Amino acid sequence: MSAVQAPTPVSQIIANGYRGEFGPGNQCRVTRVTLHGGLDIVRWQSTFAQAVELPLQDDSERIHFSFTHRLKGKAHCSFHDGRRHTRHAINEGAGSISFGRSREGLYHQQGEIDNITVMINPQLLAQWDVEIDPTLGSALACEHCFLDGYRSGEMSATAHLLCNAMDLSQPRSSLWLYGQSVTLVSLFLQARRNLACTCRLSPLDRQRLLRAREYLLADLGKAPSLPALAREAGMSQPKLTRGFRQLFANSVYGVFQQARMAQARSRLMEGEASVMRVASDLGYANASHFATAFRKQFGINPSSFKAGAGHD
Template identity: 75%
Template sequence: NLLKGKASCSFQEGRRQRRYAVDEGAGSISFGRCRHGLYHQHGEIDNITVMIRPEVLEQWELKLDPLLNKALACDHCFLDGHRSGEMSATAHLLGTAMDQGAGLPPAQTRSSLWLYGQSVTLVSLFLEVRQDSECTCRVSNTDRQRLVRARERLLEDLGKAPSLSELARESGLSQPKLTRGFRQLFFNSVYGVFQQARMIQARSRLMSGDDSVMRIASDLGYANASHFAT
């Protein structure tokens, strides 16, 4: 997802409606056989969706992690926070190909085989990220809310990250619980989440062409432009 605003989705779970934030630069696995939900959006969002039936996954004889297996067996899930540079690059390639394909002559458009191959690659990258993930069901609802607030505080100013002790104190979590919770819920370290958000904003600003590299580097807290380039 590339966001200029905020987005979320919600699903009925038992007697209550559970709401999930749609994260900038992150992917989610959503499944619901005959399941209805609501989508909330404020601002702009670009995203790629690959839809695949569970029986196709079974045909591929893939080794799925226990949480994903359980979710598919229950006919509903929303597993969010999946991130990796390769995943983002593949999604960007797919999005660019589809955007350009609408206005290009047939000889210059990507073939259906290429689109299929990239889509399968994206699915495999999601599953690779999940192999090293811990079960998010170990995070209580209270801690989940605290971790989401901690992430919002972390990303308030992408030019300067708060210290771990400051972030833990403001969120009401111990430092070990904060760092462990980030890996369980967001599949990344605290500063990994921060760095990824910086790079996503940097890419967006570079692609818009409105600011110089030096200006963007400075705004994102880089005193040395060569470090930013690296």
Template identity: 40%
Template structure:
């Protein structure tokens, strides 16, 4: 267990910061996590971070950064944490590259997650535009107490360092947003007075991590080649690009370089659902978020998601969540 890594730190840190000055050793990840990074602002650069220590070895971290021009930052990961991250509301682009370990370069995409571990790894973080990231960070000993030794790929990640990326899905996205609201605006996340209870935060952190592990296990259990996996991931991104209008499946398959039948089989193996079922599920998840977020008329939300008949929309909603669309707000 990680007993005293940062025992003297406050449980909450929120501070405006910026792309700090680069040093010979690089920006320490622990300095970013615990608010010790330099506060000098470059023109056109602004960052904001919040860290909540849930328990020894478990932290919740929210980071937002806006760089008007391309900014490169040398980094050194000294955190000794497994990082489960989800990026959302990205209006720019970012990538990270390391000089050692597995998967030495990866892109940071909108509405996507990754698992990362690399104590002692040096690299370069490059960003332009705005990116928001929600991360749960776990000490390896605590992670092992949760899940045991895990799968071979996790053992390799722990031994060599590296990144597992490409994690997506409506439930993962919704959990990340809920945790974000709990840090930034607890009242919006359902807290009656002040911050959410530590047990609630711990439970949501565990849920967040479990969604990564479930998707990883499902993907590992399939027999999809690396090439077809990339094609299917591209097809899924295209499928979910506009939740108000599903693309024609034949066109989707052609764009991905697959036949319609192989795309259907691949979707069932990799994502556990046909393209249409996956589209419908993600559409209802997004609609549920809209319904819970405000008081928009159900008919207006239904129209935004491509339904001309509110009753049909509400019935499809009931099939997925067990409640009619108009009833879901009573659960807030």
């Protein structure tokens, strides 16, 4: 019987330049910038041809505001909350808030991921005198916190800026990085203030809304009509639109648009298709309309983004 692998401390993983032993064909790079007063920025970039499972122990003593900028493949993590292991999917263009002193868990990934995490000492967050809603406050206090599903265009654009900044041979100033980190944290907290209580959603309604989102995103070149989506979900249109706001913190079209722009970004990073081709494939008859939507989502023109990714 093979020996059980001991958990890897998070402090070891976030050490700048961490590589890990993941076998041939697998690559992992960690970039860490430590800022003043208990604030760190950590970028995790990895490509795993074969599925990798990494046992973890969170000894960081930090709250993690984490945003997955890019994902081609699958990734999830699970933590023991004192009663059972709870699994959380990691999605492209989405973020999570997590905190747990010395808790253990598993990280699983196959494919490629690019993630940025702002790690903040709880005492520093308290000094900022920001508004922490009761649900988040209780989750942080129990030290088994993992709250996910945070999405917004501003959040995605800020994460994109931080990822780019950590790639520069001449890095941005500490003040700039600190400011962008504070901005990302504030956007997470803003998303929580805008998030209606999901506890009023029944398990059946949650299942229907998840099915509706899957149907909505099946073809990113054309969004189904609201009546068609409501019929697919088995819900009235008002209940469907209200449910999307509650469960996904966005409108129906907002969820569709974020997924469409995330797909556009991934294709432009791959470099195999022109901006015009990507725009056309995603249902844009007018390239300028596509450029406007992309810039609104990520704060940069698609042609500039493609050039910055290293493609002509």
